[in-house]
Structures are given as C-alpha cells and as structure tokens.
Amino acid sequence: MRIKVTFLVILVNTALTSSLLTPAQLPEDATLNYSQLGVKYGHKVEEHTVVTEDGYILTVFRMPGKKKTPVFLMHGTGDTSDCYIIRGNKSLAISLANEGYDVWAGNGRGNYYSRRHVKLNPDTDPSYWNFSFHDRGYYDLPAMIDYILQATGEKSLQSIGFSQGTTNHFVLLSSKPEYNNKLKVFIALAPIAYLHNLIPPVSIIGEIGPILNQLIPSNVNRILDIKSFERSIIEIVCTQEAISDLFCVTLGVLPASGFDPKRLESSFLPTLFSHFPAVFSRKDLIHHNQLILNKRFMNYDYGPEENMKRYGFVVPPEYDLRKVTAKIAMFFGNSDNLSRPRDVEYLRTLLPNVIEHHLMKEKEWSHFDFIYGNDMPETLFPYIFPILEKYS
Numbered sequence: 001m002r003i004k005v006t007f008l009v010i011l012v013n014t015a016l017t018s019s020l021l022t023p024a025q026l027p028e029d030a031t032l033n034y035s036q037l038g039v040k041y042g043h044k045v046e047e048h049t050v051v052t053e054d055g056y057i058l059t060v061f062r063m064p065g066k067k068k069t070p071v072f073l074m075h076g077t078g079d080t081s082d083c084y085i086i087r088g089n090k091s092l093a094i095s096l097a098n099e100g101y102d103v104w105a106g107n108g109r110g111n112y113y114s115r116r117h118v119k120l121n122p123d124t125d126p127s128y129w130n131f132s133f134h135d136r137g138y139y140d141l142p143a144m145i146d147y148i149l150q151a152t153g154e155k156s157l158q159s160i161g162f163s164q165g166t167t168n169h170f171v172l173l174s175s176k177p178e179y180n181n182k183l184k185v186f187i188a189l190a191p192i193a194y195l196h197n198l199i200p201p202v203s204i205i206g207e208i209g210p211i212l213n214q215l216i217p218s219n220v221n222r223i224l225d226i227k228s229f230e231r232s233i234i235e236i237v238c239t240q241e242a243i244s245d246l247f248c249v250t251l252g253v254l255p256a257s258g259f260d261p262k263r264l265e266s267s268f269l270p271t272l273f274s275h276f277p278a279v280f281s282r283k284d285l286i287h288h289n290q291l292i293l294n295k296r297f298m299n300y301d302y303g304p305e306e307n308m309k310r311y312g313f314v315v316p317p318e319y320d321l322r323k324v325t326a327k328i329a330m331f332f333g334n335s336d337n338l339s340r341p342r343d344v345e346y347l348r349t350l351l352p353n354v355i356e357h358h359l360m361k362e363k364e365w366s367h368f369d370f371i372y373g374n375d376m377p378e379t380l381f382p383y384i385f386p387i388l389e390k391y392s
C-alpha cells in the first residue's frame with residue numbers, strides 16, 4: 001500500500017511540476033459523458049434506467065430518431081456505452097443518429113453508468129461483483145432489450161455488439177432462444193466466442209492466468225473500478241498525449257489486441273483513456289481464462305461439485321450455438337489479436353444463420369478499429385448501414 005501511495009505521489013508531483021496536461025487542459029470530449037457528447041454533436045439524449053431480474057440497475061442512453069426500428073448498441077468488456085460516441089462526428093452512435101435512427105446504447109453491470117443495485121452496495125458487498133460476461137448476456141441484455149421494445153412499442157430491434165458485446169449476445173441467444181425473434185439482425189463487430197488461436201502476448205496471459213489468480217488476494221474482486229488506484233494512474237499517465245503513445249499504447253492493453261497508430265492517432269488518446277478502460281470483474285477475467293484453457297465456449301466452471309449441483313454435469317455445458325437462429329452479420333479484422341480470423345471462421349461454421357461475414361479489406365485492421373478507428377465512416381459504416389436498411 002505504501003509503495004502504491006508513494007508512486008501516486010511521485011506521479012502527481014510530476015504532473016504538477018512539469019508540462020503535463022492537467023485535467024483543465026484535456027480535450028473537451030475527454031471530460032464529457034455520453035449525454036453531453038450526444039448534445040455536443042447535435043442530438044437530444046435521454047437517460048433511461050433498467051432493472052434486471054437479479055436487481056442490477058443499468059443506464060441505457062437513447063438518441064430518438066424518426067426511423068421506427070430501434071438500434072441497440074452493446075459495448076465490450078472493460079468498457080461503456082461511451083465507446084460508441086467518443087469519436088464524435090465519426091462515431092457509430094452519432095452517425096446513426098444523423099441518419100435518423102433511434103439509437104439506444106446499453107451499459108453492462110458494474111461499469112460507471114451501471115454501478116447500482118436494488119440491495120447490494122458495490123463498495124461494500126463483494127457479491128455485487130460476482131458476475132462474468134455470462135451475467136451481462138443472461139440478465140443485462142434481455143432486460144435492456146425488453147425495456148426498449150416496451151418503450152417503443154416495437155416487436156423487435158436491430159442490435160450491434162462489439163467484442164464481449166457479441167459474446168453477451170451469443171450467451172443470450174443460446175440460453176434464452178426466444179430472444180432470437182426479438183432481433184431483426186445482429187451485427188457482430190470483432191465477434192468473440194472461441195479463443196483457440198490466440199498468439200503471444202495474449203495467449204501467455206491466458207496460460208499464466210491461473211497462477212495470477214492464486215497470487216492476487218481473494219478480496220480483490222474487480223480492477224479499474226472508478227476511484228481505484230490503477231484507474232487513477234491511467235487517468236494521470238495515459239491522458240498525456242506525449243507519454244500515452246509509449247506507456248499506454250506500446251506497452252499497454254491496446255497492442256495486445258493489435259494496435260494500429262494510423263487509426264488511433266496520438267491526439268485522440270487523452271479522450272480515449274479518460275473513458276476507457278472501465279471496470280473488469282475478477283470473475284469475468286477467470287471465465288475468459290477458462291474459455292482459453294478449455295478451448296470451449298462454455299458456462300462458468302465452478303469446480304466438479306458445484307457444477308454437478310448447478311448444471312447436472314461435472315463439466316460445465318457449452319453454450320449451444322445451434323439455438324442462435326437470429327440473422328447475424330460478422331465483421332472481423334486481419335490484425336485483430338483478440339477476435340482472431342480463424343476463431344471467427346470456426347464460429348461461423350457453428351452458427352446456423354450467418355447472412356454476412358466480412359473480413360475487413362484493410363490489411364492492418366485490428367480490434368479497437370471497429371469502435372475507435374478514425375476512418376470508420378469510410379471503411380466500416382458503408383457496410384453496416386445497408387444491412388440495417390435491408391433488415392429493418
């Protein structure tokens with residue numbers, strides 16, 4: 001603890017005494033939330049509250065549009081709805097709203113917009129953080145989808161997910177197949193279900209995951225939560241344009257997933273790292289690790305005894321992708337080190353209703369280019385909009 005505090009003090013001192021950007025000098029978009037960004041880029045934004053069956057209180061943002069069919073956006077792990085808007089005029093949310101779509105952006109349990117519960121206190125109840133991508137798919141998505149359908153009086157909507165936002169959909173559509181009929185089409189950007197073909201460094205993290213898990217104290221149930229030490233480091237260090245290139249991009253999380261400085265230019269990084277990453281629950285990381293090590297897209301492994309009680313099997317059952325009958329359009333990139341093309345191809349062979357699978361033409365297209373890339377309006381949206389038009 002003392003080491004941590006000392007480190008923080010040094011950083012703060014450095015920030016104050018050198019020419020580093022202070023919060024007041026950050027780009028405006030680094031300091032605005034979803035609603036404020038929506039307004040800045042020309043749209044009215046509504047904030048809706050959705051309560052899940054198991055008591056989590058979620059925030060869903062809406063930019064109303066004149067088209068009838070709602071479009072629902074679901075973010076990835078460690079992220080929020082902000083991923084779809086911080087690119088401003090070049091973002092998916094704003095581009096959709098400009099075209100008259102009724103845009104709804106969801107927020108999974110735990111992130112800074114959805115950090116509430118009817119009974120549990122996220123600060124003091126460890127069981128609040130007892131969730132993985134399974135729960136965001138099994139509880140959060142259906143609650144948000146049903147809410148949107150009820151609010152609009154529509155029978156079905158169009159859905160777009162990125163990364164774990166797609167995993168959440170695969171969990172939902174296989175576990176509660178009645179939701180297939182509530183989606184006119186599901187657009188999966190950088191889809192993730194199988195993690196068989198990971199390469200270093202991500203695959204190494206997968207291999208050492210169980211050891212890390214042993215080393216980390218059992219009371220640590222989340223990382224990068226608001227006001228956490230590690231979050232404050234990112235806010236201080238990574239929002240500095242000059243050093244975030246080296247420290248946060250070259251050494252950090254982005255290259256691990258394939259990072260292309262052409263599409264994520266330095267001047268965007270202060271805005272990016274003011275919004276991202278948001279919280280990861282420990283159970284979510286463990287569940288991912290189980291997928292990597294077992295090479296199966298399966299329910300959480302509680303150990304043989306608890307598995308037997310919960311699932312009736314010693315080994316956790318796989319999610320049955322044959323039940324995912326909704327129309328699916330998949331987009332994936334050649335240099336994406338998380339959603340690997342070979343894993344996406346394998347996933348495609350198991351899904352019964354893939355209407356389009358599109359390998360991005362750009363050779364160096366990587367994971368975050370689907371939500372943060374500066375050329376999305378030219379490279380990606382011209383493929384997304386016709387699909388939304390066709391299946392409206």
Ligand SMILES: *[C@@H]1O[C@H](CO)[C@@H](O)[C@H](O)[C@H]1NC(C)=O
Binds near residue numbers: 033034036059
């Ligand atoms: C966004 O910021 C505005 C202005 O500070 C605030 O009124 C609003 O509650 C915020 N919205 C959310 C969801 O945090």
Ligand SMILES: *[C@@H]1O[C@H](CO)[C@@H](O)[C@H](O)[C@H]1NC(C)=O
Binds near residue numbers: 040041
């Ligand atoms: C966004 O684009 C619109 C239309 O081109 C323009 O009028 C507006 O000024 C832009 N907004 C910002 C904040 O750059």
Ligand SMILES: *[C@@H]1O[C@H](CO)[C@@H](O)[C@H](O)[C@H]1NC(C)=O
Binds near residue numbers: 126128
């Ligand atoms: C998390 O949930 C599992 C399964 O319901 C339970 O066995 C475990 O005790 C829970 N842990 C916490 C911290 O709530």
Ligand SMILES: *[C@@H]1O[C@H](CO)[C@@H](O)[C@H](O)[C@H]1NC(C)=O
Binds near residue numbers: 255256334
């Ligand atoms: C991501 O994958 C690309 C393509 O395989 C590779 O060139 C790049 O080095 C990888 N990035 C990292 C940090 O491993």
